[in-house]
Amino acid sequence: MLKLKAVSEPTNPNPSDNAKKTQRLDLGSGSEVLYIPKFLSYDEAWKFFDYLNDHIPWTRPTIRVFGRSCLQPRDTCYVASAGLPDLIYSGYQPKAYSWDDFPPLKDILDAVHKALPGSRFNSLLLNRYKGSNDYVSWHADDEKLYGPAPEIASVSFGCEREFLLKKKPGASSQERRSDGEPMSKRVKKSNLVDQHSFTLKHGSLLVMRGHTQRDWLHSVPKRAKADATRINLTFRHIV
Numbered sequence: 636m637l638k639l640k641a642v643s644e645p646t647n648p649n650p651s652d653n654a655k656k657t658q659r660l661d662l663g664s665g666s667e668v669l670y671i672p673k674f675l676s677y678d679e680a681w682k683f684f685d686y687l688n689d690h691i692p693w694t695r696p697t698i699r700v701f702g703r704s705c706l707q708p709r710d711t712c713y714v715a716s717a718g719l720p721d722l723i724y725s726g727y728q729p730k731a732y733s734w735d736d737f738p739p740l741k742d743i744l745d746a747v748h749k750a751l752p753g754s755r756f757n758s759l760l761l762n763r764y765k766g767s768n769d770y771v772s773w774h775a776d777d778e779k780l781y782g783p784a785p786e787i788a789s790v791s792f793g794c795e796r797e798f799l800l801k802k803k804p805g806a807s808s809q810e811r812r813s814d815g816e817p818m819s820k821r822v823k824k825s826n827l828v829d830q831h832s833f834t835l836k837h838g839s840l841l842v843m844r845g846h847t848q849r850d851w852l853h854s855v856p857k858r859a860k861a862d863a864t865r866i867n868l869t870f871r872h873i874v
């Protein structure tokens with residue numbers, strides 16, 4: 636696994652925000668992940684956690700995976716701006732709530748837009764992992780309605796969980812290592828650079844960009860020791 640390089644957030648000139656280090660991971664072939672561990676303060680993030688845990692109408696729908704019906708292994712909810720095409724995933728079409736139904740979500744959305752200049756997210760999938768047995772299996776958020784190179788911003792609250800990325804079978808191989816050395820000049824150890832792991836902390840922001848959904852899969856696996864509740868918000872732009 637590659638070590639992440641910590642860089643100061645160049646878009647934020649406020650010196651009081653120096654603690655907000657952005658880690659940037661170049662996955663090669665136009666795929667990139669950003670990770671900001673202290674996107675929200677600890678106390679602020681717990682206030683959002685309590686609000687979301689109590690006020691979101693969480694459901695655990697039946698979805699279809701490989702032709703079989705099963706209970707989705709986590710709670711979910713969906714919020715989207717008016718007039719957008721319906722989201723359907725795993726044979727399930729969630730009801731779209733309005734941003735006005737949950738005003739604190741608009742505050743989080745504003746903070747995300749500020750951290751990612753040029754972004755304009757208009758939909759949000761919420762996930763609640765109620766304990767160590769809840770998870771999301773390997774997938775890419777590559778539904779057509781997100782366009783060919785979607786930016787997805789993911790904010791985490793509560794229990795820390797591991798977030799894994801692995802190269803899709805058949806995706807073009809990595810062009811260069813993090814130190815810029817071309818792979819052709821050295822022995823390829825593709826299994827080392829084709830998987831990455833992040834521990835998504837309370838109040839953190841993770842962003843997937845470029846061709847990440849085309850070329851990579853991600854998951855949040857079951858973890859016996861992660862026995863408390865985690866809430867995750869994934870902001871997306873529907874084209």
Ligand SMILES: O=C(O)CCC(=O)C(=O)O
Binds near residue numbers: 762771798867
């Ligand atoms: O919970 C997470 O960190 C990831 C959720 C996710 O991948 C999704 O909702 O598509």
Ligand SMILES: [Fe+2]
Binds near residue numbers: 774
């Ligand atoms: Fe996802």
